[in-house]
Amino acid sequence: MIQNPILPGFNPDPSIVRVGDDYYIATSTFEWYPGVQIHHSRDLANWRLVTRPLNRAAQLDMRGDPDSGGIWAPCLTYADGMFWLIYTDVKRRDGAWKDSHNYLVTASSIEGPWSDAIYLNSSGFDPSLFHDADGRKWLLNMIWDHNQTGGDRFGGIVMQEYSHEDRKLVGPVRNIYRGTDLKLTEGPHLYRRDGYYYLLTAEGGTGYDHAVTMARSKELFGPYETDPAKHVLTARGTDGLLQRCGHADIVETQDGQFYMVHLCSRPLNETRRLPAGNGSIHADDVRRSPLGRETAIQKLDWPAGKFPRMAHGGNAPADTAPCDLPPHPFPEDAPRVTFDGALPAAFQWLRTPEADRLFSLTERPGALRIIGRESPGSAFEHALLARRQTALSFRAETTLEMEPGDYQHFAGLIAWYGRFKFHYLAVTANEGGQRVLTVYSCAADWPDARVTYPITPIPLPDGPIQLGCDVDGMTLRFRYKADGDWTDLGITLDQSTISDEAGNGPGNNFTGAFIGICAHDTSGRGRHADFLDFTYQPLNGGPQVSHV
Known part of the structure; x- marks a missing residue:
């Protein structure tokens, strides 16, 4: 079957x-x-x-x-x-x-x-x-x-x-x-x-x-x-x-x-929720499909x-x-990938054919260098690389090295649907130039499309930082590790907003949830961030598609 x-x-x-x-x-x-x-x-x-x-x-x-x-x-x-x-x-x-x-x-x-x-x-x-x-x-x-x-x-x-x-x-x-x-x-x-x-x-x-x-x-x-x-x-x-x-x-x-x-x-x-009558979805229905x-x-x-x-x-x-064709399985994807010469096949980026303006796999061998371009709201040059969410529960992690020049330079791990639906765990700098960790969240509240800041920025030491998230159905929790053990940020975000049905934004919505890595530099200087690895691990079974 x-x-x-x-x-x-x-x-x-x-x-x-x-x-x-x-x-x-x-x-x-x-x-x-x-x-x-x-x-x-x-x-x-x-x-x-x-x-x-x-x-x-x-x-x-x-x-x-x-x-x-x-x-x-x-x-x-x-x-x-x-x-x-x-x-x-x-x-x-x-x-x-x-x-x-x-x-x-x-x-x-x-x-x-x-x-x-x-x-x-x-x-x-x-x-x-x-x-x-x-x-x-x-x-x-x-x-x-x-x-x-x-x-x-x-x-x-x-x-x-x-x-x-x-x-x-x-x-x-x-x-x-x-x-x-x-x-x-x-x-x-x-x-x-x-x-x-x-x-x-x-x-x-x-x-x-x-x-x-x-x-x-x-x-x-x-x-x-x-x-x-x-x-x-x-x-x-x-x-x-x-x-x-x-x-x-x-x-x-x-x-x-x-x-x-x-x-x-x-x-x-x-x-x-079971729809009423002829099957039409009503305003009080809240079904969401991330x-x-x-x-x-x-x-x-x-x-x-x-x-x-x-x-x-x-x-x-x-x-x-039912099907009686001879079984023909493919190799399973490894949960953890590195960036040693080729972009993993599961990853895509947004809109532009000029990929070299967004990222490089050669400027720093063994790392994916993402070049900060326009804001998360841009429909032109947005330096975000991500893969599909294929399971309702999963964990994702990445290792990031960057020295933000100021608060207009930020990079990190992002749960993404579109320009008005995302949760973003970002490394940036405060006004005094100190490196900090923050969260940007835009939860489908069109037409205001407000970005909220669910945590007080957390000071970070120098060196690599690991960023992680755990998604279980409707909930997303971010964590990080600068040195020592993982630290949970202590907040729960609504992952169901990263879905087709959430919000009443312009027109219908036709894509799906992604999890990925990104860099932004709204100053226009094009400052970069280096990512050393990425892990995506489905947690609730079900069919998966091979990329190898």
Whole structure:
């Protein structure tokens, strides 16, 4: 049995493809760089990160993108001996208009090299590429209709032909499906089977009303008939382990079985509350999912000429899925990593393709030197390197060496969701120039976005300092060791605020909790901090993804 989720932690909007005996899933990375995560498996249960293909300015530059902007809903396919990756870079996501630019890159090998980006369109987001049996290729995406009111500006699923020879879209744009009464129709994937074109979409928004809807047509351009059951998958009105289920894709195994991958979330038990009525989340609900939207898998039954159904019955997600592929595990990650020549694969940074302005692995051999740039609120140059939180309970530690020049220079260990949601254990200096330890916390209190200071700064001796945190569900506790034993700071911070649902900040939130290290220098001098190691240790079991 495959245990869900298969990609724990922030890994939403999965797109899956099989090439021979190998399975690959691409997921959204939003403002995190390099863009798009691609994981590999041979048994659908064990997964290993193999690449983040969007790694240079000719493919992606997200400086200035908002929180939860950037890379939305990639689509990974394989045809003509090549991998094809379609993705959106969202530059504006709030208000009546969206600026969402869609691109294509290709590669003959999943590891790359991947081509420079080909611009496609900007009419909407969630693009996908369908390779028809006659060799023609069709781009699908939801279309954004800014003229609509009442919250649903999702204008339907549009289709246009892509000419690989001309490297551009050609021919008319056709609106082939406007969805159901659940609305917010997005995330299209098209399949051809048994004389039908099957269109899979996501509906209901990416919250607790999320659902997967299917329609079909004998003709490519429709009309598309909605499945009489309407939603193949949804967790609406349930209180199971997996919530917010939607945005799916389907793969066929070597022996003709079908599986659906989909996003989901796991609210903390302390914040879980059964929704009322039709499944809508109400203002008094407090469910929070620090791990963000994750990827799960369900087995399907898909008889010839019929709509697919969940193999376990109904349309609610199951915690496990049966699979008879031979087991193919990968090596486990070591909890502790050092910085001896390569950035650990689990780590990403924010927005910029100019990584050498943020950090260096060569200026001090054996250390990760992070160069202090703009503030934690910056959407341009923010020197933060972090990895996903993949377990509800974990411990993290790092060893830091720095001599802060003044109180505008600070660095340390950070639990991060976005510019208005973080807890930061920082080494800095007081006005007199003495090195001190402090805590900065910004707990989703938009629109004020206040940074609070939960402790009185603690004087520190010279030399290396170890910083640590312990997270257990809703709670985070910081500790440090300057010499001797660890010292707990004696405060408990609310880790549930480092989540999608916390706060009412600008727009919805789509990423997940990270834990990492950072340096800031708001004076503009670019002073650095050196990190010697980093430890991340999950404490409550569950599936983990290999990065080795």
